[in-house]
Amino acid sequence: xxxxxxxxxxxxxxxxxxxxxxxxxxxxxxxxxxxxxxxxxxxxxxxxxxxxxxxxxxxxxxxxxxxxxxxxxxxxxxxxxxxxxxxxxxxxxxxxxxxxxxxxxxxxxxxxxxxxxxxxxxxxxxxxxxxxxxxxxxxxxxxxxxxxxxxxxxxxxxxxxxxxxxxxxxxxxxxxxxxxxxxxxxxxxxxxxxxxxxxxxxxxxxxxxxxxxxxxxxxxxxxxxxxxxxxxxxxxxxxxxxxxxxxxxxxxxxxxxxxxxxxxxxxxxxxxx
Amino acid sequence: xxxxxxxxxxxxxxxxxxxxxxxxxxxxxxxxxxxxxxxxxxxxxxxxxxxxxxxxxxxxxxxxxxxxxxxxxxxxxxxxxxxxxxxxxxxxxxxxxxxxxxxxxxxxxxxxxxxxxxxxxxxxxxxxxxxxxxxxxxxxxxxxxxxxxxxxxxxxxxxxxxxxxxxxxxxxxxxxxxxxxxxxxxxxxxxxxxxxxxxxxxxxxxxxxxxxxxxxxxxxxxxxxxxxxxxxxxxxxxxxxxxxxxxxxxxxxxxxxxxxxxxxxxxxxxxxxxxxxxxxxxxxxxxxxxxxxxxxxxxxxxxxxxxxxxxxxxxxxxxxxxxxxxxxxxxxxxxxxxxxxxxxxxxxxxxxxxxxxxxxxxxxxxxxxxxxxxxxxxxxxx
Numbered sequence: 001x002x003x004x005x006x007x008x009x010x011x012x013x014x015x016x017x018x019x020x021x022x023x024x025x026x027x028x029x030x031x032x033x034x035x036x037x038x039x040x041x042x043x044x045x046x047x048x049x050x051x052x053x054x055x056x057x058x059x060x061x062x063x064x065x066x067x068x069x070x071x072x073x074x075x076x077x078x079x080x081x082x083x084x085x086x087x088x089x090x091x092x093x094x095x096x097x098x099x100x101x102x103x104x105x106x107x108x109x110x111x112x113x114x115x116x117x118x119x120x121x122x123x124x125x126x127x128x129x130x131x132x133x134x135x136x137x138x139x140x141x142x143x144x145x146x147x148x149x150x151x152x153x154x155x156x157x158x159x160x161x162x163x164x165x166x167x168x169x170x171x172x173x174x175x176x177x178x179x180x181x182x183x184x185x186x187x188x189x190x191x192x193x194x195x196x197x198x199x200x201x202x203x204x205x206x207x208x209x210x211x212x213x214x215x216x217x218x219x220x221x222x223x224x225x226x227x228x229x230x231x232x233x234x235x236x237x238x239x240x241x242x243x244x245x246x247x248x249x250x251x252x253x254x255x256x257x258x259x260x261x262x263x264x265x266x267x268x269x270x271x272x273x
Numbered sequence: 274x275x276x277x278x279x280x281x282x283x284x285x286x287x288x289x290x291x292x293x294x295x296x297x298x299x300x301x302x303x304x305x306x307x308x309x310x311x312x313x314x315x316x317x318x319x320x321x322x323x324x325x326x327x328x329x330x331x332x333x334x335x336x337x338x339x340x341x342x343x344x345x346x347x348x349x350x351x352x353x354x355x356x357x358x359x360x361x362x363x364x365x366x367x368x369x370x371x372x373x374x375x376x377x378x379x380x381x382x383x384x385x386x387x388x389x390x391x392x393x394x395x396x397x398x399x400x401x402x403x404x405x406x407x408x409x410x411x412x413x414x415x416x417x418x419x420x421x422x423x424x425x426x427x428x429x430x431x432x433x434x435x436x437x438x439x440x441x442x443x444x445x446x447x448x449x450x451x452x453x454x455x456x457x458x459x460x461x462x463x464x465x466x467x468x469x470x471x472x473x474x475x476x477x478x479x480x481x482x483x484x485x486x487x488x489x490x491x492x493x494x495x496x497x498x499x500x501x502x503x504x505x506x507x508x509x510x511x512x513x514x515x516x517x518x519x520x521x522x523x524x525x526x527x528x529x530x531x532x533x534x535x536x537x538x539x540x541x542x543x544x545x546x547x548x549x550x551x552x553x554x555x556x557x558x559x560x561x562x563x564x565x566x567x568x569x570x571x572x573x574x575x576x577x578x579x580x581x582x583x584x585x586x587x588x589x590x591x592x593x594x595x596x597x598x599x600x601x602x603x604x605x606x607x608x609x610x611x612x613x614x615x616x617x618x619x620x621x622x623x624x625x626x627x628x629x630x631x632x633x634x635x636x637x638x639x640x641x642x643x644x645x646x647x648x649x650x651x652x653x654x655x
Contacts, residue, residue, distance in 0.1 A: 074337070074366075107337055273324075
C-alpha cells in the first residue's frame with residue numbers, strides 16, 4: 001500500500017448520525033477501506049444512491065462524492081437512470097433491508113435480471129430501525145418487534161439467493177462481525193462487470209437488540225459470529241439445521257454481458273438501419 | 274429515418290408528434306411502462322432514441338420509470354416519460370421528489386376515463402386536479418394542455434423548455450383524443466424552434482439548491498460532489514430536517530418560482546374574450562367542439578367568445594377575470610365532473626354566472642350542438 005488509509009480523503013466533515021454500537025459505521029469503514037485498497041484516493045468517478053432508512057445515511061451526505069438520496073426504496077431505479085446515461089461512472093447503492101427487499105424489492109430483482117452494472121450494498125439489520133423497530137421482510141420468525149408484539153409469524157427472505165436466481169453476476173453475504181471478509185466482498189463486487197450484490201448482516205442494538213434480550217452491541221456481534229457458517233459448511237446441513245444460521249461467503253461470481261454492453265450492441269444495430 | 278423530423282407538413286398521430294417533438298427539444302432519455310392510451314409514445318421513443326444516441330428503457334413499473342428519469346436528469350440529460358391515469362398515480366411519489374430536488378423532467382399524462390382502471394381506451398379529462406395537487410405537501414405545478422396534433426408537438430417543445438428553465442417537473446396533460454387522432458401538423462425550420470437548456474454552474478458556484486430563484490444545476494460525475502436529497506435541505510443540498518427557517522425558505526422559493534412567474538407561464542387562445550355576452554373557458558380536446566359551437570352562436574347573432582387554456586396550471590386568473598367583466602355567463606365544458614368549473618367560479622368571484630357542462634364515460638365528447646344549446650339557453654335566461 002503506497003499510502004496509508006485515511007477516511008478523511010473520502011468523508012465530508014460531518015458526523016454520522018448513527019446510534020452507539022450501530023453496524024452502519026462498520027459497513028461505511030469496510031466500504032472506504034475496500035475503495036482505498038482498490039487504489040481510489042478519493043471518490044471521484046463514483047455516484048452513490050440511497051433511499052430512506054438508517055443505512056441510506058452511509059453515503060449521503062457523508063461521502064465526499066455525488067450522492068442522490070432518493071425516496072424510500074427507489075435508489076436502484078434512480079441508479080439505473082444514472083448508469084444508463086453515464087456508463088463510465090461507478091454507481092453504488094446503499095440501503096437497508098427495508099429499502100432494498102421491502103418497499104423496493106421489485107427494483108432489486110429487475111436490476112439483477114437486467115444485469116445492470118451497479119453494486120448494491122444491503123445493510124441487513126433485520127428490522128425497521130429508524131421508524132422504531134417494526135418487523136421487516138428479513139426479521140427471523142417468532143421475533144418480537146413493535147408490530148409483532150406476540151412474536152413474528154412470517155418467514156424471512158433470503159435476499160442473496162433471490163438475486164442469484166434473478167441473474168446477479170456477484171452475490172455475497174458477510175456480517176459486521178467479519179469486517180475483513182466484508183471488505184473483500186465489497187472489493188469483488190466493485191470490480192465485477194455486471195450486477196453485484198453484497199449483504200452485510202448488521203446489528204441494531206437500539207431497535208432490535210435490546211428488545212430481544214441483547215445487553216449491548218458487543219453481544220450482538222458475538223451472536224452474529226456464532227450464528228454464521230460458511231457456504232461450504234452450509235452445504236452439509238439440512239434446511240431445518242440452517243434455520244437460525246447466517247450463511248456467509250460468495251454465492252455467485254460469474255460473467256454475463258451487462259445491460260450497458262447489451263444496450264451498446266443494440267444502439268449499433270439501430271444506427272445501421 | 275432522419276435524425277430529427279424534417280421541417281414542413283406531416284400527417285401524424287398525436288402521440289408520435291409528441292415523441293418527435295421531444296427528440297427535437299433534446300430529449301435523450303425515456304423510461305416508461307406500457308399503458309393505454311400512451312403506449313405509442315414509448316414505442317416510438319424505443320425506435321427513435323437509439324438512432325440519436327439516446328436511451329429508452331421499459332422499467333418494471335411507473336414508480337421506477339419516474340425514478341430512472343430523476344437519475345438520468347442528474348447526468349445532464351433531458352428526460353421524459355409518458356403514462357395515463359393509473360400510472361400517473363404511481364408516479365406522484367417521485368414527481369414530488371423531482372419538485373423538491375429541482376430535477377427537470379417532462380411527464381406526459383394522456384388522460385383516460387378514471388378513477389382507477391376506469392375505461393382504459395376511452396377519453397377523459399379527470400386528471401386536471403391530480404396534475405395540480407397529485408403529490409403530497411406544498412408544491413406548485415406547471416401543466417400544459419394540447420388540443421391538436423400540432424400542439425402535441427408545440428407544447429412538448431415548450432414543456433422541455435420550461436422544465437429546463439425552471440428546473441421542475443412539467444406535466445403535459447394530453448388526452449386520448451388528441452393522442453390518437455391523426456391530422457396535419459407543421460414543423461418549423463429547426464433553427465426557428467427555441468430550445469432552452471438548463472443553466473450549468475460555473476466552477477466557483479457551490480449553491481445548487483437556493484440563493485436565487487432558479488439555481489444552476491450541476492450533473493453528477495463533474496466533480497461538484499453534489500448531494501441531492503428529498504429531505505428539506507439548505508442551498509448547498511445539506512439536510513436540515515428540524516430547522517423551520519430552512520424549510521420555509523426552500524419550499525416558499527420552490528412554490529414561488531412558479532407562482533411569481535404565473536403571468537409569463539400563462540398561454541391561451543382567445544376569441545371575443547373581452548367583448549362576449551356568453552364566454553366559454555375550455556381546454557384539451559373538448560375545445561374542438563367549442564370552436565364550432567361559438568361559430569354556430571355567432572351565425573345566430575349571439576356574441577359568444579372563448580378562452581382556451583394551453584397552460585392550465587398555474588391557473589390563468591387574469592384573462593378569465595377580464596372575460597367576466599363583460600360576459601353575463603361563462604360556460605365551462607369538461608369531460609370530468611367540474612374540475613375546472615370550481616376554479617373558474619373562484620376566479621370570477623360572482624362577476625358572471627358560471628355554468629358547468631360535463632360529459633363523462635365512453636370517451637364521448639361534448640358535441641357542438643350540446644354546447645350551442647347551452648349558449649342559447651344562457652342568453653335566453655339573461
